[in-house]
Amino acid sequence: EKKQRKVDQMVSEWKGKCDQETAKNEGLVRELQKVSTDQMNLKNTNGELSEELDNLKRLVKSLQTENSELAEQLEGGGKQTHEIEKIRRKIEAENEELRNLLEETEASLTTEENKTNKLALELNH
16 A cells, blocks of 8 residues: 555656646747747848838939939039039938938848847757
8 A cells, every 4th residue: 555655656746747847848839939920020021121121222223323413414514503403402312311211221121130040040949
C-alpha cells in the first residue's frame, strides 16, 4: 500500500510537470503566431513604403528636370521672367518638401526593415 501511494504520488507529480510544460508550450505557440502575424504586417508595410519611396523618387526626378528646364529658360532671358521666377521658386519649394518627405520615407523604410529583420532573427532562433 505504501508503494502504491508512492507510485501514485510520483504519477501525480509527473502529471503536474507535464501539464505545466503543455501550458508553456501553448503559450509559446500563441506567441509565435503573434510574431508571425507581426512579421507579415511589417513585410506588407515595408512593401508599401518601398513603393511610395519609388514614386517619390520619380516625382523628385521629374521636378528636378522641370526645374532645370525653367532655369535654362531664365538664363535665356524670356519675356516672362517674373512668372518663370515665381514658378521656379514654387517648384523649388515643392522639390524641398518632396526631398524632406523622401528622407522621412527612407527613415521609415529603414525602421520597418530593421523590425522585419529582427522578427526574422527571432523566428529563426
